[in-house]
Amino acid sequence: MEFFPKIETRNLNLYYGSFSALKNINIKIPPKEITAIIGPSGCGKSTLLRCFNRMNDLIENVKITGEVIIDNKNIFDKNVNLLNLRRNVGMVFQRPNVFDASVYYNLTFGIKIHRLMRNKNKINDAIQMSLEGVGLWNDLKDKLKKNARYLPLEQQQRLCIARVIILNPKIILLDEPCSTLDPIATLKIEELLKKLKEDYTIIIVTHNMQQAARISGWSGFMLLGELIEFNRTKIIFTNPTDSRTEDYITGRFG
Amino acid sequence: MNLARIRERIAFTILGLSTLFVILPIFAIVFYIVKNAIGAISWNFILDIPRHGMREGGIYPAIVGTICLVLGTILFSLPLGIMSAIYLVEYANDNFFTKLVKVSIVNLSGIPSIVYGLFGMALFVIFLKLGTSILSGCLTLSIMSLPLIITATKEALEAVPFSFREISLSLGATKWQTIRYCVLPYALPGILTGTVLSLSRAAGETAPILFTVAAFYLPRLPRSIFDQVMALPYHLYVISTQIPNMPLRLSFATAFVLIVLVFLMNLVNVILRIQFRKKKQW
Known part of the structure; x- marks a missing residue:
C-alpha cells in the first residue's frame, strides 16, 4: 500500500458471547481520505467502526482479540486513556442525536467535560470555527441559544459533526450518517465530508453503495463478519477481485 | 357495524367504566x-393548640410535627435513595x-408499615x-420510604x-x-414523582x-430533634377513637388538613417538573 495507515487492525476478532461478529479483520485505513465500509445488514460494519473508538466496551459480553493501532499505539492497551481516545476519534451516529438543549450547549459540552478552555472569547472562537467548518455559521450565529431539537434534521446532523470537530479530533467515524436524511440533505452532507477529508481521516459506514462510490477514496466490503476486499473505491466498483464483492455491488444480493 | 367494531365499543366501555369506578370513591371521599x-376550618383551628382534652382549639402542633417529620424524612431518604439507585442502575x-x-428492595416496599414501626x-x-x-421517627419513615424512592429512581x-x-460517552x-x-436531568421528573408519592405515604x-415519635398530647412546638411531636395521622387516630364526646367536625377538619398537606406536596x-422542563441544562 502506498500510504502510512492512520488506523491499522491486526487479526481483529470480536465476539458477542459465542457469536463471532468480526473475523480476523486486517485493514489499513489511509490518512486524510474518506474510507467507506459497505456490506449488507448485520455484516459487522458498524461493529468494526465501533472498535476504533472502543464504543463496544459498553456492551456486555463482548470479547475482543487482536490489535487496533492508531498512531503507533494499540488502543486496547491498558495504559490507553480512553477519554482522550474518544476525543481524538469522534463519532457521528445514524440519527442526528443532538442534546435536547441549546446549540451552544451542544457545542460546548465536549469543551466542558474535557476542560479544554475557560476563556469565553476562546470558546466563542471555537464555536465559530466549528460551525464554519460544517457550513452552519451563517445559519446559526444568531440562534446559538435556540434548542437544537428545533433545527431541520440536516442542520442537526451537521451540528453533530461540529460537536465532534470542536474537539480537534484526528479521525471521524460516521455510522450511516445520512440514513435519516432526504436525498438533497444527503448530498449536502456528502459535500461537507469531501471538504472535511482535507483535515480529518474519515471512515463512513453506509448502506448506500452510490454514496460510497461518490465520496470515498477507499472502500472495504464486509460480509458475515469478514472483510472480503479492501481497495481503492474505483477498483472495488469497477474491477473487484472477489466474486462476492461483484455480486453485492451489482445488486445480486444485499 | 361489524363485529370487530362492536367488540371495540364493548372493550372501551368496560375500560371507561373501570376508570370511573376508580375515580368516584376518591371524589366521594x-x-x-x-x-x-x-364548618370547623378556620385560622384558629390551624394556628391554635388543642384545648379542653383536644375537644376544642386547633391542631397547630400536629401540623408542625408532620411537616418536621416529612422534611426530616426527605433529608435522609432522598440523597440515600437516589444515590443507591444510581449505583444499582449505572455502576x-x-x-x-x-x-x-x-429483589429485596422490591419486597421491602410490600412490608406492612407497623413492621417498620x-x-x-x-x-x-x-x-x-x-x-x-x-430523629427516630424520621429515620423510621426514611427506611419505609427508601424502597419506593429507589424503585422510582431506578425506573x-x-x-x-x-x-x-x-453520545456523551462517544465525546469522551x-x-x-x-x-x-445526560441522564439525571432527564430522569429527574420521574424521580420527583416517585419521591413525592413515597413522602405522601410517609406523611399519612x-x-x-x-x-x-408521636405524642398523644403535647401542646407545644418541638425544641430539638430529640423531642417528641404530635403528628396529624396519629392525632386523627387519637381524636377519632380515644376521646369520648369528640366533635366529629374536628376529626374531619384534621383529615382535611392532612389531605391539603399531601396535595401541596x-x-x-x-x-x-415544569421548571425543570423549561430549563433542562443544570
Whole structure:
C-alpha cells in the first residue's frame, strides 16, 4: 500500500458471547481520505467502526482479540486513556442525536467535560470555527441559544459533526450518517465530508453503495463478519477481485 | 357495524367504566371530608393548640410535627435513595448479589408499615438510645420510604434512552459526567414523582410513628430533634377513637388538613417538573 495507515487492525476478532461478529479483520485505513465500509445488514460494519473508538466496551459480553493501532499505539492497551481516545476519534451516529438543549450547549459540552478552555472569547472562537467548518455559521450565529431539537434534521446532523470537530479530533467515524436524511440533505452532507477529508481521516459506514462510490477514496466490503476486499473505491466498483464483492455491488444480493 | 367494531365499543366501555369506578370513591371521599370539615376550618383551628382534652382549639402542633417529620424524612431518604439507585442502575455489575439486592428492595416496599414501626422502635429508640424523638421517627419513615424512592429512581434512570449516554460517552465523557449531564436531568421528573408519592405515604402513616415519635398530647412546638411531636395521622387516630364526646367536625377538619398537606406536596412536584422542563441544562 502506498500510504502510512492512520488506523491499522491486526487479526481483529470480536465476539458477542459465542457469536463471532468480526473475523480476523486486517485493514489499513489511509490518512486524510474518506474510507467507506459497505456490506449488507448485520455484516459487522458498524461493529468494526465501533472498535476504533472502543464504543463496544459498553456492551456486555463482548470479547475482543487482536490489535487496533492508531498512531503507533494499540488502543486496547491498558495504559490507553480512553477519554482522550474518544476525543481524538469522534463519532457521528445514524440519527442526528443532538442534546435536547441549546446549540451552544451542544457545542460546548465536549469543551466542558474535557476542560479544554475557560476563556469565553476562546470558546466563542471555537464555536465559530466549528460551525464554519460544517457550513452552519451563517445559519446559526444568531440562534446559538435556540434548542437544537428545533433545527431541520440536516442542520442537526451537521451540528453533530461540529460537536465532534470542536474537539480537534484526528479521525471521524460516521455510522450511516445520512440514513435519516432526504436525498438533497444527503448530498449536502456528502459535500461537507469531501471538504472535511482535507483535515480529518474519515471512515463512513453506509448502506448506500452510490454514496460510497461518490465520496470515498477507499472502500472495504464486509460480509458475515469478514472483510472480503479492501481497495481503492474505483477498483472495488469497477474491477473487484472477489466474486462476492461483484455480486453485492451489482445488486445480486444485499 | 361489524363485529370487530362492536367488540371495540364493548372493550372501551368496560375500560371507561373501570376508570370511573376508580375515580368516584376518591371524589366521594374528598367531597365527604370537605363537606363535614368546612364548618370547623378556620385560622384558629390551624394556628391554635388543642384545648379542653383536644375537644376544642386547633391542631397547630400536629401540623408542625408532620411537616418536621416529612422534611426530616426527605433529608435522609432522598440523597440515600437516589444515590443507591444510581449505583444499582449505572455502576453495579449484573451479578447474583445485585439481583438479590434489587429483589429485596422490591419486597421491602410490600412490608406492612407497623413492621417498620416496630423495627424503628427496636433499632433507633431502644438500641441506639435515640429515644422517642423526631430523629427516630424520621429515620423510621426514611427506611419505609427508601424502597419506593429507589424503585422510582431506578425506573426513571432506566427510561432514559441508551443513545443519550452513547453520545456523551462517544465525546469522551466519563461515566459520572454522562450520568450528571445526560441522564439525571432527564430522569429527574420521574424521580420527583416517585419521591413525592413515597413522602405522601410517609406523611399519612400512623404505624411507623406510633412507637418512635408521636405524642398523644403535647401542646407545644418541638425544641430539638430529640423531642417528641404530635403528628396529624396519629392525632386523627387519637381524636377519632380515644376521646369520648369528640366533635366529629374536628376529626374531619384534621383529615382535611392532612389531605391539603399531601396535595401541596404534589403541587410542589408539578411546579418543579415544569421548571425543570423549561430549563433542562443544570
